[in-house]
Amino acid sequence: MKTITILISLFFSAKIFAQVEIINRSLTDSSLGIVYLGVENKIEIKTKFPDPKLLVTVRNGVIWKLAPYRFAWSVSENKNSVLTVVDDNGKTIGEKTFKVDTVPPPRVMIPGIKDPTASVNQILLNPFLQVVLPNCFLKSGYIITSFELTTVHEGVFDGDQTPFAISGNRFSEQAIKTIRSLSKGDFIFFDNIKCLDPNSRTRFLPSFYLAIKQ
Numbered sequence: 001m002k003t004i005t006i007l008i009s010l011f012f013s014a015k016i017f018a019q020v021e022i023i024n025r026s027l028t029d030s031s032l033g034i035v036y037l038g039v040e041n042k043i044e045i046k047t048k049f050p051d052p053k054l055l056v057t058v059r060n061g062v063i064w065k066l067a068p069y070r071f072a073w074s075v076s077e078n079k080n081s082v083l084t085v086v087d088d089n090g091k092t093i094g095e096k097t098f099k100v101d102t103v104p105p106p107r108v109m110i111p112g113i114k115d116p117t118a119s120v121n122q123i124l125l126n127p128f129l130q131v132v133l134p135n136c137f138l139k140s141g142y143i144i145t146s147f148e149l150t151t152v153h154e155g156v157f158d159g160d161q162t163p164f165a166i167s168g169n170r171f172s173e174q175a176i177k178t179i180r181s182l183s184k185g186d187f188i189f190f191d192n193i194k195c196l197d198p199n200s201r202t203r204f205l206p207s208f209y210l211a212i213k214q
Helices: 002-018 120-125 173-180
Strands: 021-024 033-037 041-046 054-060 062-066 072-076 081-086 090-100 105-110 130-132 143-152 164-167 186-196 202-205 208-212
Touching: 021 090, 054 062, 081 202, 120 173, 164 173
Parallel strands: 033 090
Antiparallel strands: 021 041, 041 072, 054 081, 062 072, 081 090, 105 130, 143 164, 143 186, 186 202, 186 208
16 A cells, blocks of 8 residues: 555656656757756746746756746856756655756857868858857857958958958848859958847957968
C-alpha cells in the first residue's frame, strides 16, 4: 500500500510539473535551458495556473516581475541554477535547471560571410552589417547606427581613399556601385562602427575587412 501511495504521489507531481513550461525568451532557441551573466534574461512561465497565485524564485541572482507570467532574471554567478515556480499554498508546481554561461564579445559581419575573403556577389547578396555573438544563443540586441566603408584597389592603401560615411547598417547605393567595380585582390574596410548596445548605450565595435576573391 505504501508503494502504491508513493507512485500515485509521483504521478500527480509529474502531471502538475507538466502543466508548467519555463522559457528563456532572450535566446535564439528558447527550448534551451541556458541563462547568461550580465544581462536580463527574459523568462516566460506558461501555465494555466492564475498569475496572481504564482511565486517564482531562483537560486542564483535575482528575478523580478515585468508583466503577468513574464520575468527578468539577472544571474550573479557562473554556476548552474534552478528556477522554481510555487503556488499560493507553497507547493512547487514547476522547476527547471539552467546552465549559466558568459556572453562573448560582439562581432560585426556581413550575413553569411564568416571568412575574411568573399566574392563581390557574396557581399552584395546581403549588403548590410549585423552584430553577432559567436557561439552564443543569446539574441544580440545590438543596433548599428552608422559606419564607414572604404574600398582599396589591389591592396594598396595610399591614404587618399575617401570612406563612405553610412547611416544605419545598410550599404548606400553609391557604396554598392563602387563594390560592384572591385576585383580579386581588392579590399573593403569597415571602420568606426557605431551602435546601440542592448542597454541603449552608444559604443563602437571593432573594425574588420574583407579581401575580394575571384
